[in-house]
Amino acid sequence: MPGGLPFALGEKIGAGSMAEVFAAELDGRPVAVKILAVQIPEPGLAPVLRSRLVREIAILSRLDHPRIIPILASDCEDPRPWYAMPLIPGALRDVMTVRLDSGTPHLRSVAAPRAQRILAQVVDALAAIHAQGVIHRDVRPANIRVTPSGDNVLCDFGLAIGAGDERGIERKGLGVPGFSAPELLADPASATARSDVYSAAAIAYAMHTARLAEPGCKLPATLPSKLREVLERALCVDPAGRWADAGRFGAALTAARAGN
Secondary structure: OOOOOOOOOOOEEEEOOOEEEEEEEEOOEEEEEEEEOOOOOOHHHHHHHHHHHHHHHHHHHOOOOOOEOOOOEEEOOOOOOEEEEEOOOEEHHHHHEEEOOOOOEEEOOOOHHHHHHHHHHHHHHHHHHHHOOOEOOOOOHHHEEEOOOOOEEEOOOOOOEOOOOOOOOOOOOOOOOOOOOHHHHHOHHHOOHHHHHHHHHHHHHHHHHOOOOOOOOOOOOOOOHHHHHHHHHHOOOOHHHOOOOHHHHHHHHHHHHHHO
16 A cells, blocks of 8 residues: 555556555545556556546646546555546446446437436536546546536546646557547647547436437437537537537537527
């Protein structure tokens, strides 16, 4: 256990190639602690992954928005950098999927009013980070936490980059098919704010259709025509055809709702 932690780590609740997430308690409050993984799959990547976690802490530390997970405590100097954030058990992934008898998760549609509220909150969070020159690059249902009151909070900035940040070692195939933009899947270094716009629209597509987005996909005709137009533009395969950032995307969504 790192020496700098002001609390004991509890149950492991998440893990990836870069970090592990543990439940803990800070000043009587339940928190989730993200900490550099003990074992790195490729030892040669250890310095890169450590710098990514430090970068994630730096990015989150300068963001202050109700739809973005806040940092409650952190230590970038520890041999295993870490940060603590509010523990939010729910995830949008759970809202959007149902487990079959076999245990296999299966996408399910979300009622239109709730889907529109979720999209608005996700786009609001993305607009805030884009205004700060940050690109998330990993917008997907698993990285959106759902509070007990039903609000949606963007988290996991492990792949995020800020203006001027070194992009480090980028692996082709980074991202999640069905939610990540085509250019990000092909070359993560080419991702821009438009890539996040695609991902937000892909989440909306999945909520309305119970299917993963793919090139040329269309929204159901039951949705208002102006909303369909805005979402389908955001899902354009060519990044140049999309809204330039989430601020513009959000403004277009607001206008579409007002016009229908």
